[in-house]
Structure formats: C-alpha cells, structure tokens
Amino acid sequence: MSSTLESAAPATVAARFDYLLQLADTSLILGQRLGELVGHAPAIEEDLGLANTALDLIGQARLLLAYAGEIEGRGRTEDHLAFLREQHEYRNPALVEQPNGDFGHTIVRQVLIDAYQLELHDQLQNSSDLRLAAIAAKALKETRYHLRYSGSWLIRLGDGTEESHARVQQSLDQLWPFTRELFDEQDAERALAEAGVVPALADVERHWSGRIDGLLREATLQRPASTPYHWFGRRGVHTEHLGYLLADMQFLQRTYPGATW
Amino acid sequence: MTVSKDWPLYEIFIRARGGLDHKHVGSVHAADARMALEHARDVYTRRLEGVSIWVVRSTDIVASDPGEADELFEPARDKVYRHPTFYDIPEAVKTL
Numbered sequence: 007m008s009s010t011l012e013s014a015a016p017a018t019v020a021a022r023f024d025y026l027l028q029l030a031d032t033s034l035i036l037g038q039r040l041g042e043l044v045g046h047a048p049a050i051e052e053d054l055g056l057a058n059t060a061l062d063l064i065g066q067a068r069l070l071l072a073y074a075g076e077i078e079g080r081g082r083t084e085d086h087l088a089f090l091r092e093q094h095e096y097r098n099p100a101l102v103e104q105p106n107g108d109f110g111h112t113i114v115r116q117v118l119i120d121a122y123q124l125e126l127h128d129q130l131q132n133s134s135d136l137r138l139a140a141i142a143a144k145a146l147k148e149t150r151y152h153l154r155y156s157g158s159w160l161i162r163l164g165d166g167t168e169e170s171h172a173r174v175q176q177s178l179d180q181l182w183p184f185t186r187e188l189f190d191e192q193d194a195e196r197a198l199a200e201a202g203v204v205p206a207l208a209d210v211e212r213h214w215s216g217r218i219d220g221l222l223r224e225a226t227l228q229r230p231a232s233t234p235y236h237w238f239g240r241r242g243v244h245t246e247h248l249g250y251l252l253a254d255m256q257f258l259q260r261t262y263p264g265a266t267w
Numbered sequence: 268m269t270v271s272k273d274w275p276l277y278e279i280f281i282r283a284r285g286g287l288d289h290k291h292v293g294s295v296h297a298a299d300a301r302m303a304l305e306h307a308r309d310v311y312t313r314r315l316e317g318v319s320i321w322v323v324r325s326t327d328i329v330a331s332d333p334g335e336a337d338e339l340f341e342p343a344r345d346k347v348y349r350h351p352t353f354y355d356i357p358e359a360v361k362t363l
Binding site (some may be wrong): 055 | 298
C-alpha cells in the first residue's frame with residue numbers, strides 16, 4: 007500500500023494526508039503544550055519527566071509530518087507543515103490545545119490522550135501502510151511510558167488528599183466533553199478503516215473506555231456524564247486557545263522565514 | 268519546589284549493559300519507590316545510559332564514618348602482597 011502512493015486515487019491521497027495530519031498534530035500540539043512547563047513543574051524530576059514526554063511527542067510529529075508531506079506531493083516538508091499552516095488547517099483534537107492549568111489538570115489531559123494514543127498506536131502497528139505501521143510501533147513504546155507516568159499520577163492525586171481529589175475531579179469534569187470528538191468517525195476515515203489502513207474508531211473507543219474506567223476506579227474518580235460538545239479540532243474547528251499557542255510556536259519561522267539553527 | 272522537600276531521597280543505581288554491575292549515578296526525590304524508578308528513568312537514562320535501575324532509600328544506606336577512615340583503611344596500605352601481582356602468569360592463560 008505504502009509503495010503505491012503515486013497510483014492511489016486523489017480522494018485516498020487527501021484522506022490519508024488528512025489522517026496523518028490528525029495524528030501528527032495531536033502529538034505536535036500536545037508536545038508544545040508540555041514544553042511550556044519546562045522550568046515550571048512542581049519538582050525538577052517532574053520537569054524532566056514532562057519534557058521527556060514532550061520530546062517523544064514532537065519526535066512522533068516529525069516522522070508523521072514528513073510522511074504527510076511526501077503523500078501530499080506538493081513539496082512541503084515537516085517544517086512547512088509544523089510552522090506555516092493556519093489555525094483551521096491543524097487537525098488535532100481540541101483536547102490537546104487546552105491550557106495546562108495546574109499540575110493535576112495537565113495530568114488529566116495527559117491521561118485522556120495517552121490512553122487514546124496507546125490504542126491508536128497499538129492498532130496502527132497492523133496498518134496495511136507499512137511506513138505508518140513502523141512509526142506507530144516506535145511511538146507505542148513511548149506512549150506506554152507516557153500512560154504509565156500520567157496514570158500513576160492520576161491515581162496518586164485522585165486517591166490522595168481531599169484537596170487533590172477535588173481538584174482532579176474538577177479537571178476531569180471540565181476536560182471530559184473534549185473526549186467526544188476523539189471517537190467521531192468521519193466518512194473519509196471510515197473508508198480508510200475499511201481499507202485496513204487505520205483502525206475503526208469504535209474499537210479504539212471500546213478499549214479506551216475500558217482502560218479509562220479502570221484508572222478512574224483506582225483513582226476513586228467519577229466518570230462524568232456525556233454532555234453536548236461543539237468543538238471539532240479534527241475538522242479544523244478549534245477553541246480560542248490554539249491561536250495563542252500557534253502564535254508562540256510559529257513566531258520564529260514567521261519572523262525569520264527559513265531560519266535554521 | 269515545595270513538594271520535593273517533603274519527598275524522601277532515593278539513591279539511584281544504573282546497570283549500563285547486561286552483565287555489568289549497577290553503578291551509583293546520583294539521587295532523586297520521590298514519594299515512594301515506584302515514583303523513584305520513574306524519576307530515575309526520566310533523569311538518568313535519557314541518553315541510553317542503562318538497561319536496569321535500582322533505587323534505594325538514602326536513609327537505608329549505612330555508611331562508614333569518615334572519622335574512622337584511619338582504622339578502617341590505613342592498615343591495608345602496607346600490604347601490597349594482597350594484590351595478585353607476585354605471580355608469573357603462564358602464557359597459555361589468555362583471560363585472567
């Protein structure tokens with residue numbers, strides 16, 4: 007599959023490009039968010055832990071964006087795609103662009119997305135697109151550690167003091183609605199799933215849900231009820247937070263085009 | 268940094284490769300042993316330094332008293348014959 011790009015139908019190329027952007031932008035934007043915490047974590051050991059995760063995520067984004075650029079075939083490099091797109095062209099779920107908040111808030115956001123990426127990468131290992139499968143297999147090892155880190159913190163904070171419990175429960179209630187779009191399968195994605203390129207989102211959701219329930223139980227937290235949700239970052243409809251993040255992230259390339267170091 | 272003040276200190280030992288011994292590399296603050304392992308992983312194995320980690324509560328390490336160094340270590344100073352350097356090694360022995 008991966009070696010026959012040139013002969014692939016234009017619709018398939020567009021769908022695969024879009025899907026790769028979704029994966030890449032999820033890692034890229036979350037990596038950028040975590041990078042903001044360097045020098046601000048509650049302890050120096052956590053500072054390094056979060057920075058390690060951020061670097062893993064940005065590394066994943068690089069591999070995926072480089073591949074997306076090749077599939078698109080318009081000569082855009084990973085840097086073009088990372089730094090020179092407009093806000094509505096980013097395809098990350100709005101969950102990952104949400105501000106860091108306190109440490110517990112960062113951890114809740116991290117658990118929700120780590121568990122999601124874990125299932126995605128696990129299933130993408132079997133993709134008929136061998137290059138995507140290889141990227142996923144590499145990312146899976148990183149993601150396992152990410153969830154180990156964030157999950158153990160969720161349990162500590164949820165099952166910790168009255169104060170820490172109340173605060174992470176509040177963060178969970180606040181961030182939970184954003185998980186809805188993670189499993190919102192679009193037509194193009196369904197077609198890719200049927201072709202064996204990407205996993206069916208219903209499968210991913212079932213595994214994610216079970217894993218999250220287990221963690222919440224251990225953390226003595228309540229799973230929030232489903233509520234209406236309006237943002238669909240994966241379709242380019244973002245919250246106001248992404249613009250500020252991009253202004254920060256793109257500043258250098260916008261001000262000094264082509265700058266390298 | 269208020270959190271880490273309350274966390275006990277753990278000493279970190281890393282095995283660089285299978286077959287080698289664990290070497291002391293430093294210490295981290297952590298709430299418990301599991302967290303200490305994660306912190307050690309994040310702080311001391313970022314550049315592929317190891318394949319195995321030991322963590323030990325610093326307070327569980329019993330150390331010799333520097334003030335007793337004379338009686339502990341000085342007596343060995345004039346006993347060079349304890350080094351196995353007074354033997355001729357046969358040519359046939361390749362690995363010793």
